[in-house]
Amino acid sequence: MTRSASLYRYRLPMDTGVILRGRRLTERIGYIAELREGARIGRGEIAPLPGFSVECADQAGQQSLHALKRWVAGQDIMACARWPSVAFGLSMAALELQGELPITARYQTVPLLSHESVNAGAEGAAANLSVPADCRFAKLKLGRGSPQQDAINVSALLKAHPSLMLRLDANCAWSLPQAREFARHLAPAHVSRIAFIEEPCQRPADCLTFSKETGLALAWDETLQAAVRQPDFTLDTDFRLDSLSGANTLVIKPTLIGSVQRCIALIRQAQQTGTKAVISASLESSLGLTQLARLSCWLLPGSVPGLDTLSLFRSQLELTWPGSTLPVKLLQQQTRVWHS
Numbered sequence: 208m209t210r211s212a213s214l215y216r217y218r219l220p221m222d223t224g225v226i227l228r229g230r231r232l233t234e235r236i237g238y239i240a241e242l243r244e245g246a247r248i249g250r251g252e253i254a255p256l257p258g259f260s261v262e263c264a265d266q267a268g269q270q271s272l273h274a275l276k277r278w279v280a281g282q283d284i285m286a287c288a289r290w291p292s293v294a295f296g297l298s299m300a301a302l303e304l305q306g307e308l309p310i311t312a313r314y315q316t317v318p319l320l321s322h323e324s325v326n327a328g329a330e331g332a333a334a335n336l337s338v339p340a341d342c343r344f345a346k347l348k349l350g351r352g353s354p355q356q357d358a359i360n361v362s363a364l365l366k367a368h369p370s371l372m373l374r375l376d377a378n379c380a381w382s383l384p385q386a387r388e389f390a391r392h393l394a395p396a397h398v399s400r401i402a403f404i405e406e407p408c409q410r411p412a413d414c415l416t417f418s419k420e421t422g423l424a425l426a427w428d429e430t431l432q433a434a435v436r437q438p439d440f441t442l443d444t445d446f447r448l449d450s451l452s453g454a455n456t457l458v459i460k461p462t463l464i465g466s467v468q469r470c471i472a473l474i475r476q477a478q479q480t481g482t483k484a485v486i487s488a489s490l491e492s493s494l495g496l497t498q499l500a501r502l503s504c505w506l507l508p509g510s511v512p513g514l515d516t517l518s519l520f521r522s523q524l525e526l527t528w529p530g531s532t533l534p535v536k537l538l539q540q541q542t543r544v545w546h547s
């Protein structure tokens with residue numbers, strides 16, 4: 208069957224307040240790979256995240272182009288997809304082309320609570336944070352204010368919403384003493400209402416010590432991304448998660464981890480050791496987010512993914528996230544950098 212492929216480069220305006228690793232992100236640049244074989248179409252998003260991905264958009268674009276040309280010539284699309292963002296996007300496109308990415312999704316996500324006012328320490332800001340009425344879980348970023356202020360905000364939020372559970376994320380902000388300072392000001396009754404805390408400390412060993420001392424459940428995010436980049440990290444049978452053990456959850460950001468197949472293997476191996484997994488966004492466009500929602504519903508039907516990042520954008524791309532009223536840019540309006 209005849210094959211054709213296109214690679215679209217997109218630039219989407221972001222909300223002014225998006226700061227990643229101390230850098231303001233004013234626009235999101237990425238690619239959409241589109242595969243066609245006979246009447247079938249498959250798309251995937253390739254969007255390395257500045258400050259988190261090793262590769263930049265140009266590097267990802269060049270590698271994607273090379274892979275697409277090989278695929279059109281009848282070769283394996285994944286053979287030279289080395290960057291995680293490229294491996295993820297191309298593997299998603301191939302899955303969708305083959306009809307193996309389920310259409311169904313719940314499009315449910317864990318709300319990311321805005322923290323500007325909370326972080327400014329505004330009196331009562333945390334308790335007044337708008338939390339959707341029916342939501343069981345919400346996510347709050349930590350590490351911008353003082354650990355004590357973070358703990359006060361968390362306690363105020365949980366007090367104001369008696370049935371709420373929180374996912375917390377400090378993005379490796381704290382030393383062990385600072386993390387202990389946070390725990391010291393946390394109401395003991397609230398510890399059990401924290402589903403997990405992502406990356407509390409700069410050092411993974413300190414995260415483990417902190418978790419053991421406080422009983423706060425730990426989730427690996429950046430630590431997992433760093434581990435999978437190690438050359439000796441293999442997902443074959445002898446790979447054990449003990450180099451990542453001690454956490455009760457792995458945060459799977461496919462754009463930062465790699466191919467769907469690699470994510471599946473990681474999830475299955477985590478589950479064999481009693482470790483949970485949640486799929487999380489890396490600020491993909493609405494096209495990528497809708498595919499991540501389908502992926503999460505397929506691989507982790509019992510877990511609510513962390514995909515509440517569309518509000519950081521000023522427009523959607525090609526596919527709308529259900530309920531979003533953001534304007535939609537179409538792929539044909541984007542720059543097609545190559546077409547077979």
Ligand SMILES: O=C(O)CCC(=O)C1=CC=C[C@@H](O)[C@@H]1C(=O)O
Nearest residue numbers: 346428487488489490513514515
């Ligand atoms: O995981 C979620 O609920 C949403 C995504 C999210 O929190 C993040 C995405 C990308 C980088 C970070 O800002 C942050 C994270 O560290 O998990």
Ligand SMILES: [Mg+2]
Nearest residue numbers: 376405428458
């Ligand atoms: Mg995180």
